[in-house]
Amino acid sequence: MFVLVEMTDTVRIPPWQFERKLNESIAEELNKKLANKVVYNVGLCICLYDITKLEDSYIFPGDGASHTKVHFRYVVFHPFLDEILVGEIKSCSQDGVHVSIGFFDDIVIPPESLQQPAKFDEAEQVWVWEYETEEGAHDLYMDIGEEIRFRVVDETFVDTSPTGPSSAEASTSNATEEVQKKEAPYTLVVTMCIIPIVSQSQWLILFLK
Amino acid sequence: MAARSTRVLMSCSSPSLGVQPAAVNGWGAEGQCWELSAWMRKRKDANAALLSNFEVFQLLTDLKQQRKESGKSKQSSGQQNLNTIMYETMKYISKTPCRYQSPETVREFLIAMKGHKLTKAEKLQLLNHRPVTAVEIQLMVEESEERLTEEQIESLLQTVASILPGDPEEQQRDSAMETEGRSSQ
Numbered sequence: 572m573f574v575l576v577e578m579t580d581t582v583r584i585p586p587w588q589f590e591r592k593l594n595e596s597i598a599e600e601l602n603k604k605l606a607n608k609v610v611y612n613v614g615l616c617i618c619l620y621d622i623t624k625l626e627d628s629y630i631f632p633g634d635g636a637s638h639t640k641v642h643f644r645y646v647v648f649h650p651f652l653d654e655i656l657v658g659e660i661k662s663c664s665q666d667g668v669h670v671s672i673g674f675f676d677d678i679v680i681p682p683e684s685l686q687q688p689a690k691f692d693e694a695e696q697v698w699v700w701e702y703e704t705e706e707g708a709h710d711l712y713m714d715i716g717e718e719i720r721f722r723v724v725d726e727t728f729v730d731t732s733p734t735g736p737s738s739a740e741a742s743t744s745n746a747t748e749e750v751q752k753k754e755a756p757y758t759l760v761v762t763m764c765i766i767p768i769v770s771q772s773q774w775l776i777l778f779l780k
Numbered sequence: 781m782a783a784r785s786t787r788v789l790m791s792c793s794s795p796s797l798g799v800q801p802a803a804v805n806g807w808g809a810e811g812q813c814w815e816l817s818a819w820m821r822k823r824k825d826a827n828a829a830l831l832s833n834f835e836v837f838q839l840l841t842d843l844k845q846q847r848k849e850s851g852k853s854k855q856s857s858g859q860q861n862l863n864t865i866m867y868e869t870m871k872y873i874s875k876t877p878c879r880y881q882s883p884e885t886v887r888e889f890l891i892a893m894k895g896h897k898l899t900k901a902e903k904l905q906l907l908n909h910r911p912v913t914a915v916e917i918q919l920m921v922e923e924s925e926e927r928l929t930e931e932q933i934e935s936l937l938q939t940v941a942s943i944l945p946g947d948p949e950e951q952q953r954d955s956a957m958e959t960e961g962r963s964s965q
Contacts, residue, residue, distance in 0.1 A: 572908065573831040603858040607865035617836070617865055618843060646836055648869075655905055655920055657876070674868035722919070 572656065575620055576613055576647045579640065580604075584628075586635045594622060597641055605645060609756040612728050614649030615675055648675060650723045650759070660717050663697045668713055670721060670761065677755040680721065684762035685713075725760040830900065833908045834878040834886060840870050877910040880945040889943045896936060897927075910944050912937065 582600045598619055605616040624642035631638065650656060658678060661671040670678040689700045700711040731754060844866065893903050898921060905920040914933050918924045
């Protein structure tokens, strides 16, 4: 689930922090910059693991702060393909079941990956899995708050860095119309764990933990 | 720690940073400064190592301890993101079996796993999830029907259950039920 990523960056320490130990200031700056943020094509950064190398600090003309090039390793949340994870169902909608693991919420199970046959109950806004056995059909509701196991199938990184000034037509549009569609920078597409039926109790253990 | 060595970058090149100034004068050097911060942040190795939940749990616990000890001398405004992510991640990891693990159990587990010929990712998943049924093993190990026989799966489950500590309450309950069963016979 978590990986260690080696990164390099230049950290700027303002003069009023010169009295503190360099390592501490740098650790704080790096955490301030990266913790809880998604780095494109890397993953969700959690916290600093260690600093592997500190190069010399420089002070540039015009700026009193010191700039230090740092080589460090960061703990990043980046599940590998086909990894099994446990999460909680956060909500259901027409485009699938949304699962969350507390610190990361953009996990979605598309309707195709749900156990077939599955249907969306409009009244209760939940997906229902119609499970048939010899005794009869059981309906397994995917309620909010239920813990499920899922397998990571795909991940998508979207570059959400701000774009330049928009074109002339967009700028002349109504100022009150704020078309700000927030895209999640990192999304996981997952599937419920599917294995051949052994017995009903084992299915239940799997999905409803 | 060691004394900080700072150099004022005048109008000369900086061989250690590997950047040549565009123009050899004071302002050229300043322009160079912006160039540095723009492309210096590089990702050297996107996948240097896989971390188990237990290692992250240890790291976060130590970090929390350190921050508590140092007191509230730092401003919390910049640290809010770190606090949030640490809290949420700790909350999640504390619900997994890794909270009962220790470095020794992890080492023992990896040594015991050497004989079973599993990939690193599979061993990591076994460590993080502590499966108790054969169904779970089938999920985590690819093509388990071809690679492992039923006895091997059983022995794998045994190893996992014996080396990796589970929920102590559950284990007490299980052992209590066992002794009851034996005494009743």
